[in-house]
Amino acid sequence: MKTIKSILLLAFIGLSFVACSDDDNAPAPVNEEETITTMRITLVPEGGGTNITIQTQDLDGDGPNTPVRDISGNLTANTTYTGSIVFLNETESPAEDITEEVEEEDDEHQVFYIPSGSISSITYNDQDGNGNPLGLAFTLETGAAGNATLEVSLVHEPKKPNDGTLTDAGGETDFTDTYAITVE
Amino acid sequence: MVFSNKAVIIIAFISFFPIFGNSQQCEYTLSGQVMDYHQKTPLEGATVLILETKMESITTVNGVYTFSNLCSGTYTLEVSHPECSTIMMNVRVDGDTEIEVKLEHHLEELDEVKVVGNIIRDKTNSAQEETLNLNTLENYSAGNLGDALKELGGVSSLNTGANIVKPAIHGLNGSRVLVLNDGVRMQDMEWGAEHAPTLDINSAGSVSVIKGASALQYGGDAIGGVIVAEQARIPRRDSIYGKTILSGVSNGRGGNIVTELTKSYESGWFIKGQGSYKRLGDHEAPDYVLSNTGVQEIAASLQLGKHHFTWGWDARYSYFNTEIAILRASHIGNVDDLIRSINSGEPSIIRPFTYDLQNPRQEVTHHLGKLKFYKRFEGLGKLNVQYDFQSNRRFEYDIRRGERDNIPSIDLELTTHTVSTDFKWDTKDDINILVGLMGRYQDNFANPDTGVRRLIPDYEKIDFGSFLIGEYRVTNQLLLDAGIRYDYNKIDAQKFYRTSRWEERGYDNDFQDLIVEDLDTQLLVNPVLDYHNFSATVGGKYITTNGLQLKLNYALAQRAPNPSELFSDGLHHSAARIELGDLRIENETSHKITTTLEKDFSTWGILLEPYANWVQNFIVLEPTGVEFTVRGSFPVWEYRQTNARLLGVDFSAYSNWTDHWITEHKFSLVKGQDTDTDIALINIPAANWRNSVTFSKPEWNGFEASLESQYVFRQNETPDNIMVFSPQQQEDVVLEINTAPDAYHLLGFRSKMEFPFSNKTKLTTTLAVSNLLNTNYRDYLNRQRFFADDLGRNFTLQLKLNY
Numbered sequence: 001m002k003t004i005k006s007i008l009l010l011a012f013i014g015l016s017f018v019a020c021s022d023d024d025n026a027p028a029p030v031n032e033e034e035t036i037t038t039m040r041i042t043l044v045p046e047g048g049g050t051n052i053t054i055q056t057q058d059l060d061g062d063g064p065n066t067p068v069r070d071i072s073g074n075l076t077a078n079t080t081y082t083g084s085i086v087f088l089n090e091t092e093s094p095a096e097d098i099t100e101e102v103e104e105e106d107d108e109h110q111v112f113y114i115p116s117g118s119i120s121s122i123t124y125n126d127q128d129g130n131g132n133p134l135g136l137a138f139t140l141e142t143g144a145a146g147n148a149t150l151e152v153s154l155v156h157e158p159k160k161p162n163d164g165t166l167t168d169a170g171g172e173t174d175f176t177d178t179y180a181i182t183v184e
Numbered sequence: 185m186v187f188s189n190k191a192v193i194i195i196a197f198i199s200f201f202p203i204f205g206n207s208q209q210c211e212y213t214l215s216g217q218v219m220d221y222h223q224k225t226p227l228e229g230a231t232v233l234i235l236e237t238k239m240e241s242i243t244t245v246n247g248v249y250t251f252s253n254l255c256s257g258t259y260t261l262e263v264s265h266p267e268c269s270t271i272m273m274n275v276r277v278d279g280d281t282e283i284e285v286k287l288e289h290h291l292e293e294l295d296e297v298k299v300v301g302n303i304i305r306d307k308t309n310s311a312q313e314e315t316l317n318l319n320t321l322e323n324y325s326a327g328n329l330g331d332a333l334k335e336l337g338g339v340s341s342l343n344t345g346a347n348i349v350k351p352a353i354h355g356l357n358g359s360r361v362l363v364l365n366d367g368v369r370m371q372d373m374e375w376g377a378e379h380a381p382t383l384d385i386n387s388a389g390s391v392s393v394i395k396g397a398s399a400l401q402y403g404g405d406a407i408g409g410v411i412v413a414e415q416a417r418i419p420r421r422d423s424i425y426g427k428t429i430l431s432g433v434s435n436g437r438g439g440n441i442v443t444e445l446t447k448s449y450e451s452g453w454f455i456k457g458q459g460s461y462k463r464l465g466d467h468e469a470p471d472y473v474l475s476n477t478g479v480q481e482i483a484a485s486l487q488l489g490k491h492h493f494t495w496g497w498d499a500r501y502s503y504f505n506t507e508i509a510i511l512r513a514s515h516i517g518n519v520d521d522l523i524r525s526i527n528s529g530e531p532s533i534i535r536p537f538t539y540d541l542q543n544p545r546q547e548v549t550h551h552l553g554k555l556k557f558y559k560r561f562e563g564l565g566k567l568n569v570q571y572d573f574q575s576n577r578r579f580e581y582d583i584r585r586g587e588r589d590n591i592p593s594i595d596l597e598l599t600t601h602t603v604s605t606d607f608k609w610d611t612k613d614d615i616n617i618l619v620g621l622m623g624r625y626q627d628n629f630a631n632p633d634t635g636v637r638r639l640i641p642d643y644e645k646i647d648f649g650s651f652l653i654g655e656y657r658v659t660n661q662l663l664l665d666a667g668i669r670y671d672y673n674k675i676d677a678q679k680f681y682r683t684s685r686w687e688e689r690g691y692d693n694d695f696q697d698l699i700v701e702d703l704d705t706q707l708l709v710n711p712v713l714d715y716h717n718f719s720a721t722v723g724g725k726y727i728t729t730n731g732l733q734l735k736l737n738y739a740l741a742q743r744a745p746n747p748s749e750l751f752s753d754g755l756h757h758s759a760a761r762i763e764l765g766d767l768r769i770e771n772e773t774s775h776k777i778t779t780t781l782e783k784d785f786s787t788w789g790i791l792l793e794p795y796a797n798w799v800q801n802f803i804v805l806e807p808t809g810v811e812f813t814v815r816g817s818f819p820v821w822e823y824r825q826t827n828a829r830l831l832g833v834d835f836s837a838y839s840n841w842t843d844h845w846i847t848e849h850k851f852s853l854v855k856g857q858d859t860d861t862d863i864a865l866i867n868i869p870a871a872n873w874r875n876s877v878t879f880s881k882p883e884w885n886g887f888e889a890s891l892e893s894q895y896v897f898r899q900n901e902t903p904d905n906i907m908v909f910s911p912q913q914q915e916d917v918v919l920e921i922n923t924a925p926d927a928y929h930l931l932g933f934r935s936k937m938e939f940p941f942s943n944k945t946k947l948t949t950t951l952a953v954s955n956l957l958n959t960n961y962r963d964y965l966n967r968q969r970f971f972a973d974d975l976g977r978n979f980t981l982q983l984k985l986n987y
Contacts (some may be wrong), residue, residue: 026700027708029680030637032637037814038812058707060705064688101586102585151911151915168525172515172517172518174517174815176912
């Protein structure tokens, strides 16, 4: 009986020690470094004129709030624009430029632009290390005045080279949005 | 039970002093059949001894024994057989009596070390219960526990590929299924759909499944059931023995090796060491390589102790480490990626075969330490005291940008201490009572260095449990049992919520006082939740005079919500969905009724097991809406509570057509319904029909060959598909997330031969082929069914050396 009692005693002392080790340390918050909150395209018309920005911003990341879309103005018909795109993580301050990571891993990324309507073409102005398109710099040409849509997607680990469609490229979508644009 | 015969006899005499009745009544006969416990075949040459009268009878070819000229009264029978463990039983003779005796035919150890006593005892009296013996477990030496358990009726699994197999009992899995590993309840983050039990199948001597919550000694929340993995018994004699199993597997181009060695002493001391290593590369479907589906597993255990009949102790440490690569094509970005995967019919990424384990992958390490002490008190019963420690560390690596491939996205460390004690009061002939207490402390640490918001928060949990179970033998034909259990759970969590999520959930109305710190976009919150759970069971077993066995059991079980159901909050990449838990979730309550009808005839037998399970406040995860992020739109899956009903039946039959030919037939069906909405429950296994024919010829080196057919029906009862907005198509589209794949039929083959070298050494060779016809198929309960076909043909060659 003595043995049992001492074992029981030891066991319960052990448990109470463990139970008392409650140090209530507050956990550290996690800063999500990879989150993309913001995509911003800047279109500079050749031969001068107003720059146009197209932006999507979702400051709570995967949270419940809906991304906010903003297009600064209408595009001009029959114009060539030089385009650039940036991806930002604005949950950090100052905002982290995710575009740099995309550039560093250019062979694992591609930005896809799929226009319709009055945007007549989009051509890539940059390449990854293997000579395949990357899409951080591009040229956009508008046609006659009218309505247009532009779908923009950043894909991680797509098949490269691909035929320019998302279906062929596969991979994971890190960003996607579609914009209704007026060309006047 | 391993103990000396002397002790048994003394106990038998003390406990059951024979009652000799009227002197003129000494003309009764006692007869019956001695059968093998597993194969249900008659045992010839078994010795049946009546201790009180020293009368002896040797069984005939048909296993029949007879005693005549007995007086009415209670007798103690000792039944022994050269190949089986000896058992003692009490019988009451009151008129001519027939008693059937089942012996545990544990060929494995008996061949090698002549062990006495390896009775795998039933854990319950009246519940549905089935056991996998060592032979079957060894067939799955290169597989995993979940696959082996599917040999049992009513057991299925929820898979993530071939390496992550979560057992499901009567259609329920995860926290509703308890896993007991050598008396220790596994604390291995069973709440996750892609978390398999961290238990090496090679470390178990037998695995029993109790299909319900009736085994209250293990826990009161087993709404699905309990899986009990036990160690093989170690004989109390001077001996040393071991075995090594080497398996080669064609699909995955790898294999595994298992080795174990046991040393035991007459004095009661023993020590046993065991280790296993498994390595497989990419698996293959019939038409393509399943890229990134390799696995590596390392497990080891050491056990030592001293066992006497009156007291003993043992200590065990086990280590389990697994690294599992997850199908590359199953890691996707948004709904359009998922739609593309579903429509394309083959994985988006197929690379040449490799052994490399790349991202996405998971790595899990489980340490388990246990210390147990028991003591028998003469004229009272047996006391057990146990302490166990578990540490479960889980890393999940995702496809990440930047230099983050070696930083896990999930890094959780779950530490558990448990102290338990129980006392079995078993001195009365007809009543057994078991009482027990349990205390548990658990700590979960979610490492913030992942750079990804925590899926499961830091928490501390305290559990307390107590139970009382009784068994009452009314007559030799009727046994009744009943039990009650109370459990208290308290969970103290520290979780960061996005402020936007906190408000969207409505927590700012209900739980604003829980906020500890406001970090502007994030809130640190300290929910402290407690739950009281009551469970109970009552049942009976009745054996009619012609051998029909009837069991009826009712079990009430209550389960507190798990951390995933309470705290989930984020995007799940493999499922392209946002999963949301709810702090308001209460415990769920199950009422389950099971019945068993079993009858063995001379050459055949049947088993029919219908059941019904009504669950109040059943916690389901189901799609409720859509949220938009910069990655596109995602369906939102929320945990909510409803009422559910599960109805099912398991049927099995066997027939010995000749001495050499046996056929076995099994059918399982379960139907799950949300009774509030009248919609089918998700992830309920489809009906399953298995038939096998086995030819055995022991004189040809123990030759055995069997062919098995498995037909899995299509699951026609699923929840509806959901509509989501496709950014690419700019319109709402149907996401066929709930459409079940077609029915399929698989053939399997297995053959075995044994080559004894000496009386101590034996080589057993096994050749098995699964998916013999290389059939293309997908299974409803495989989470990777959206992305790729299931496994193609696989050859397994196994060499086992016992020494």
